[in-house]
Amino acid sequence: LDEIVARCPDYPAERRHLYRQQGCWQDETFGAMLRRLAAEHGERVALVDGELRLGYRALDARVDALARGLRNTGIARGDRVVIQLPNCHEFVIACFALFRLGALPIFALPAHRRFEIEHFCRVASARALLIADRHGGFDYRAMARAIQQQLPTLEQVIVCGEAEELTPFASLYDETAEPLDDVPQAQDLAFFQLSGGTTGVPKLIPRRHDDYRYSLVESVRACNVTPDTVYLVALPISHNFPMSSPGFLGVLLGGGRLVLAPRPSPDECFALIERERVTMTALVPPLAMLWLDSAPHAGADLSSLDILQVGGAKLVSEAARRVAPTLGCRLQQVFGMAEGLVNYTGLDDPIELINTTQGRPMSPYDEVRVVDDDDRPVPIGGVGHLITRGPYTIPGYFIAPGEDDAGDNAHNRRAFTAEGFYRTGDRVQLTPDGYLIVEGRDKDQINRGGEKVAAEEVENQLLAHEAVHDAAVVAMPDDYLGERVCAFVLTRGAVPKPAELARFLRARGLADYKVPERFEFLDAFPQTGVGKISKKALRQTLREQWFTAP
Numbered sequence: 001l002d003e004i005v006a007r008c009p010d011y012p013a014e015r016r017h018l019y020r021q022q023g024c025w026q027d028e029t030f031g032a033m034l035r036r037l038a039a040e041h042g043e044r045v046a047l048v049d050g051e052l053r054l055g056y057r058a059l060d061a062r063v064d065a066l067a068r069g070l071r072n073t074g075i076a077r078g079d080r081v082v083i084q085l086p087n088c089h090e091f092v093i094a095c096f097a098l099f100r101l102g103a104l105p106i107f108a109l110p111a112h113r114r115f116e117i118e119h120f121c122r123v124a125s126a127r128a129l130l131i132a133d134r135h136g137g138f139d140y141r142a143m144a145r146a147i148q149q150q151l152p153t154l155e156q157v158i159v160c161g162e163a164e165e166l167t168p169f170a171s172l173y174d175e176t177a178e179p180l181d182d183v184p185q186a187q188d189l190a191f192f193q194l195s196g197g198t199t200g201v202p203k204l205i206p207r208r209h210d211d212y213r214y215s216l217v218e219s220v221r222a223c224n225v226t227p228d229t230v231y232l233v234a235l236p237i238s239h240n241f242p243m244s245s246p247g248f249l250g251v252l253l254g255g256g257r258l259v260l261a262p263r264p265s266p267d268e269c270f271a272l273i274e275r276e277r278v279t280m281t282a283l284v285p286p287l288a289m290l291w292l293d294s295a296p297h298a299g300a301d302l303s304s305l306d307i308l309q310v311g312g313a314k315l316v317s318e319a320a321r322r323v324a325p326t327l328g329c330r331l332q333q334v335f336g337m338a339e340g341l342v343n344y345t346g347l348d349d350p351i352e353l354i355n356t357t358q359g360r361p362m363s364p365y366d367e368v369r370v371v372d373d374d375d376r377p378v379p380i381g382g383v384g385h386l387i388t389r390g391p392y393t394i395p396g397y398f399i400a401p402g403e404d405d406a407g408d409n410a411h412n413r414r415a416f417t418a419e420g421f422y423r424t425g426d427r428v429q430l431t432p433d434g435y436l437i438v439e440g441r442d443k444d445q446i447n448r449g450g451e452k453v454a455a456e457e458v459e460n461q462l463l464a465h466e467a468v469h470d471a472a473v474v475a476m477p478d479d480y481l482g483e484r485v486c487a488f489v490l491t492r493g494a495v496p497k498p499a500e501l502a503r504f505l506r507a508r509g510l511a512d513y514k515v516p517e518r519f520e521f522l523d524a525f526p527q528t529g530v531g532k533i534s535k536k537a538l539r540q541t542l543r544e545q546w547f548t549a550p
């Protein structure tokens with residue numbers, strides 16, 4: 001545990017003191033929080049998953065039983081467990097059970113594949129991997145077996161559903177009343193979120209009970225979560241947005257009810273909204289547009305829906321304007337990041353502000369600065385780099401073994417200023433009333449409708465192909481997803497077929513959403529003045545083609 005703790009930068013002592021003094025950090029762990037909620041809300045329904053309805057007290061009891069079972073298998077405080085599950089009650093139970101034990105979940109996405117999952121298991125020396133048997137046509141057990149063969153540190157694979165020779169999730173519940181000891185403190189690490197990434201490998205984001213809980217408290221307030229809230233979890237539940245903004249954790253903290261959707265499709269979600277009288281949900285822009293297109297013909301009763309949150313990527317104002325008239329609900333734009341800072345438009349803000357901005361920081365203690373290339377503030381109304389620091393924004397990424405070889409932790413020095421501000425990589429405009437408008441990005445990342453793809457990661461994978469001499473991955477504009485992944489490739493020898501390169505990347509275990517949807521083969525890359533690849537010129541080529549497309 002000490003070794004892991006040493007790899008997770010902590011807030012400086014004076015800021016820890018300040019955030020406690022300001023009342024942001026209230027010294028309650030997630031395990032204790034659920035216990036308190038169970039006492040407060042008792043038999044009220046906390047969670048609906050298909051035909052299963054779990055009350056707050058029943059959820060708390062399930063969590064205890066699973067925590068004991070996990071402990072029986074040897075999982076203890078500080079142990080890392082990679083969780084990769086679709087939206088299901090087992091996710092919520094496992095999450096709190098690990099929190100209660102002080103074990104540290106790493107929240108992978110269902111779309112991740114062997115390459116990503118193995119990487120998370122490896123850098124964090126995970127002892128267990130928790131998966132579904134199958135989902136969306138993919139067999140996670142086969143993937144897990146392949147990973148386990150590579151990584152002896154991965155002692156067990158726990159499976160929801162048909163486990164075959166692996167450990168069945170349901171077999172773990174231990175209904176005895178044995179107490180759990182050695183529980184964590186609120187200042188301790190709680191889990192790892194994943195960064196969208198800008199580097200060759202995705203970074204782990206250490207979050208603590210204190211700081212994450214505070215982000216829930218502010219989200220509950222900004223989103224007006226009450227015991228009458230019925231929140232549909234439509235996005236993948238492990239992502240930071242449906243987890244915390246207010247997400248499933250915030251809705252529980254506010255005493256509301258969760259309804260889990262196995263998939264975000266309009267068909268399934270509209271039926272659940274009607275059946276469960278859902279009041280609120282969160283989507284990424286392409287899904288919001290899909291819902292807007294489907295709603296008029298769906299024939300479902302969506303009248304209970306009061307708030308549609310949209311975030312993860314920029315929602316164009318034309319789509320924003322359609323939300324209220326088409327779905328009969330209020331729009332809330334959400335601009336957040338797994339590293340911390342979350343911005344919301346106010347539920348009762350003027351409609352123009354809601355439709356055209358990405359909101360304002362949710363906490364009065366968020367420090368946001370919009371700066372130029374030399375970290376000097378740009379005048380109000382100007383566009384610059386967004387940097388931020390505050391009571392729920394991390395002071396540094398997990399330093400993976402090997403990254404600190406020279407003892408210099410180079411990535412954190414690039415990603416944070418000397419004063420501890422996180423460089424978000426977003427280009428924003430700060431309006432005079434303190435609202436942010438996202439204007440673009442400096443980070444070398446593609447935002448595929450909310451799914452983040454680090455260009456370098458895909459480039460490295462492409463370089464492993466024998467016919468690829470060099471590769472540059474950039475975003476190409478897209479009406480529906482906003483951006484898609486495009487790879488420019490210099491080949492050696494015969495030019496491979498795009499489909500062959502795509503197959504090659506999938507076979508290496510790369511998640512599907514990262515696989516370029518377009519390949520362009522060049523003889524040479526355009527260069528910048530200093531002889532580096534000019535991605536700007538490559539993007540420009542794509543933009544010109546897009547504008548002149550029929």
Ligand code: J2J
Pocket residue numbers: 194195196240241244245310311312313314315333334335336337338339342358424426438441447450452
């Ligand atoms: C433009 N870009 C946005 C928005 C995120 C709530 C909501 C979203 C996330 C999230 C989150 C954007 N308009 N409305 O964690 O709690 C881009 C920015 C940002 C990056 C973070 C939450 N909302 N973005 O998307 O860690 O580039 O978190 O820096 O996945 O998404 O991505 P991620």
